[in-house]
Amino acid sequence: MAWLFVAPTIALLLAINIFPLVWMIRLSFTSLNLSMSYLPLRFVGLDNFTDILTDEDVWFRLQTTAQFVIWSVALQVVIGYGLALLINRQFRGHSFWTTIILLPMMLSPAVVGNFWTLLLQPQIGPFNYVISLFTGVPPSSFSMTGQVSLAPWTIVLVDTWMWAPYVMLICLAGLRSIPDYIYEAAEVDRASAWRQFWSITLPMTVPFLMLAVLFRAIENFKMFDMVNLLTSGGPGSTTELVSITLKRAAFEKWRTGYSSALAIILFVTVFGAANIYVKALNKVKQR
Amino acid sequence: MSGSAVAKSGVSRWFSRGPWEAGAMTLIGGGIIMLVQPWSIDLYGYSFVTILAGTIGYVIVSHFPE
Amino acid sequence: MTAALAKSTAHSIVEASPRSKAVAGSLVILYAVITILPLLWIVATAFKSQSDAIAYPPKVIFEPTLEGYVNLFTVRTRQTPDFIAKLPPPETWYDKLVRQRDMVIAGPSKVVPRFVNSLIIGFGSTFLAVFLGTLAAYAFSRFRIPLADDLLFFILSTRMMPPVAVAIPIYLMYRQLNLTDTRLGMILLYTAVNVSLAVWLLKGFIDEIPREYEEAALVDGYTRLQALRKVVLPQAVTGIAATAIFCLIFSWNEYAFAVLLTSGEAQTMPPFIPFIIGEGGQDWPAVAAATTLFVVPIVLFTVLLRKHLLRGITFGAVRK
Numbered sequence: 201m202a203w204l205f206v207a208p209t210i211a212l213l214l215a216i217n218i219f220p221l222v223w224m225i226r227l228s229f230t231s232l233n234l235s236m237s238y239l240p241l242r243f244v245g246l247d248n249f250t251d252i253l254t255d256e257d258v259w260f261r262l263q264t265t266a267q268f269v270i271w272s273v274a275l276q277v278v279i280g281y282g283l284a285l286l287i288n289r290q291f292r293g294h295s296f297w298t299t300i301i302l303l304p305m306m307l308s309p310a311v312v313g314n315f316w317t318l319l320l321q322p323q324i325g326p327f328n329y330v331i332s333l334f335t336g337v338p339p340s341s342f343s344m345t346g347q348v349s350l351a352p353w354t355i356v357l358v359d360t361w362m363w364a365p366y367v368m369l370i371c372l373a374g375l376r377s378i379p380d381y382i383y384e385a386a387e388v389d390r391a392s393a394w395r396q397f398w399s400i401t402l403p404m405t406v407p408f409l410m411l412a413v414l415f416r417a418i419e420n421f422k423m424f425d426m427v428n429l430l431t432s433g434g435p436g437s438t439t440e441l442v443s444i445t446l447k448r449a450a451f452e453k454w455r456t457g458y459s460s461a462l463a464i465i466l467f468v469t470v471f472g473a474a475n476i477y478v479k480a481l482n483k484v485k486q487r
Numbered sequence: 488m489s490g491s492a493v494a495k496s497g498v499s500r501w502f503s504r505g506p507w508e509a510g511a512m513t514l515i516g517g518g519i520i521m522l523v524q525p526w527s528i529d530l531y532g533y534s535f536v537t538i539l540a541g542t543i544g545y546v547i548v549s550h551f552p553e
Numbered sequence: 554m555t556a557a558l559a560k561s562t563a564h565s566i567v568e569a570s571p572r573s574k575a576v577a578g579s580l581v582i583l584y585a586v587i588t589i590l591p592l593l594w595i596v597a598t599a600f601k602s603q604s605d606a607i608a609y610p611p612k613v614i615f616e617p618t619l620e621g622y623v624n625l626f627t628v629r630t631r632q633t634p635d636f637i638a639k640l641p642p643p644e645t646w647y648d649k650l651v652r653q654r655d656m657v658i659a660g661p662s663k664v665v666p667r668f669v670n671s672l673i674i675g676f677g678s679t680f681l682a683v684f685l686g687t688l689a690a691y692a693f694s695r696f697r698i699p700l701a702d703d704l705l706f707f708i709l710s711t712r713m714m715p716p717v718a719v720a721i722p723i724y725l726m727y728r729q730l731n732l733t734d735t736r737l738g739m740i741l742l743y744t745a746v747n748v749s750l751a752v753w754l755l756k757g758f759i760d761e762i763p764r765e766y767e768e769a770a771l772v773d774g775y776t777r778l779q780a781l782r783k784v785v786l787p788q789a790v791t792g793i794a795a796t797a798i799f800c801l802i803f804s805w806n807e808y809a810f811a812v813l814l815t816s817g818e819a820q821t822m823p824p825f826i827p828f829i830i831g832e833g834g835q836d837w838p839a840v841a842a843a844t845t846l847f848v849v850p851i852v853l854f855t856v857l858l859r860k861h862l863l864r865g866i867t868f869g870a871v872r873k
Binding site: 201202203205206208209210212213215216217219220221223224227279283285286287289290291292293294295297298299300301302303304306307308309310311314315316318319323324325326329339361365366369370372373408411415418421422424425429443446447450451456459460462463464466467470471474475477478481482484485 | 688689741806
C-alpha cells in the first residue's frame, strides 16, 4: 500500500536521474565524441579517469573552485552571522528589513550574473564610481571582471552579495533556538557579554552554522550559472570553475566519454559531501 | 532496540556505527582536500579513489546498529 | 551610575537595551540599503534611454522613458528620416517613440513566447512535483517503509548533483527520445529536481498534523486516499502552497539545464535575457526591463513566503 504512494516519485527519479547516470557511467569508459559520433563506440577502460586525474589543467580548475568556495563561504559566514546577531536584537521594523536583505538569494543566479556585468563595467557601471568615491582611484583604471587580479574576487563578491542572507537566515534560527534561561543563569553568574558569546551563543549555534557552511560549500563547488554569465571563466581561465570546464568539454568540445568521467568524479564528491550534509541536517532536526 | 539494554557483546561493539561513520567521513573529507589541494599532483591523483572508498564505506557503515 | 543600574535591571536580561537596539537597527538598515541598491539600479536602467544607460559617467538623474520596454517587446529596423517622414502618422505611442530614433517596428520580439515557456514549464513542473511529492510525503510520514531513510536520502541527493553533470546524459537521452528543446522534456526534468524538495518539505508539514483525525476517518470507513484528500490535505494547505512556491521559484530561476538543453522552442527567460541584443552589443535598457519584469514575481513570492523561507532552504529541518 505504502509503495503505491512512493512508486510514482521513485519511477520518475529512476527514469530522469538513475537511468541516465548508469548510462553515463558506461560512457565514461568509452572515447565517445559527439562531434565524431559516426565512429564506433570504443571502450578505453579507465583511460578517461587517469587522463583527468593526471591532468594539471583540471587540477588547477579544481583549485580555483576550492579558492572560490573557501573565500565566498568564509565571507558569507562572517557577514551572515554578524547580521543574524544584529537582527536578533529585535529592533523595531526588523522583519521588514530582513525581508529586504533576503531578496538577492531568491533571484535567478543567471540573471544576477548578467546584471552585475552592467554594474561592474569600468566606465558605464556605477560600481567603479562608488569605489573611486571612497579611494580616489580613477573609475576607468580598473576592471572588476576583466582583470586577472580582480576577477576571482569579483565572483566571490557577487556570490556573497547573493548568499550571505542564506547564512544569516539559518544562524538566526540557531540564535532563536537558545532558551532565555541560559542567558539569565549566565547573568546571575556575572559572565561578561563577551564570555556569554563564546561559551553560550557560539557553541549553541554551531550545528546551524555547520548546516549553512556545508550547503553553501556544496552549492559553490558546483557553481555554474552566475559565474558563467558574469565572467564566463575569464580573463584567461582565472575564474574557470570546474563546472565551466565540464560544460566546455561536454557541450563545446563534445568529448562525451571524457566529460562523463569528469562528471562522475564530481558526482561522487558531491554525493560524499551530501552524506555529511544530511548528517548535519538530522543533528539540527533533533534540536 | 532490545539489544541496547543488554551489555554489548564483542561482535556488536565491533560493528557499532559511531567510529566507523567518523572514519568514513574522514576519508571523504580527506579525499576532497586531496582533490583541491595545490601542493602535490600525486595526492590529487589518488583523491578520487579515496572519496569513492569513503562514500561507499559510509553508505555501508551507516546501516550498522547505533 | 545608579540610574544606569536601575535602567539595566528594569529591562529583561535577554532583551537588548534601547541603545544597542538602535545601533543594531542602523547597521542592519545600512546593509539592507547597500544590498538593494544594485537591484534598484537595474530597475532604474529599465527606464533609461539607450544613451543614458551607457552614459559615461553613469547617470543617477535622467529623463525616464519607456524605450527599454518597447525595445524588449519589439523588433525594429533602422530607416532613413526621409522614409519615416513619408510614412502615415504613427498609430500608437510606441510607434511614435521608435520613430524618434529613426526606426520602425518590424514585429514582436521573442520575449512573449519565452515568458510563456517560463510560465508553462514553471507551473507544469510545480504541479507535478507537488502532486507526486504529496503522495510520497504522506507515505513516508504515515507508513513504515523499509529503508525509508535511504530512500529519503536518495531522493534528496538527486537534487544536490551538479546540473552540468546531470545535463550530459539527459542531453543524450533526450536526443534519442526527441525531447530536446521541448516543454515536456523540461517539465519532466524540473519535476525530477523539484520532487525531492517537495517530498522533504511536505513530509515535515504532514508530520505536524496529528494522526488522530485520519484514524477516526479510517474507522468511519474512508479509504486511505479519501482520508488523505478530505482530512490531511485541508490541514496541509499552507504547507502545500509554500512548497509549490518554492518549486515555482526554482523552475523560474533555473539556468544551467535551460541553456544546455533548449535552444529555441522551449527556451525560458533566464537563458534568453542576457542575449537581448541591440544595435551595438547588449541593449541594456531592454535587458534591465526584462530583468525587472522577471524579478517582480519573485519579490512578491519572497514576501508571501517570509514565514516558510527557513524551512524551504533547510529541506524542512529547521522549522522555527
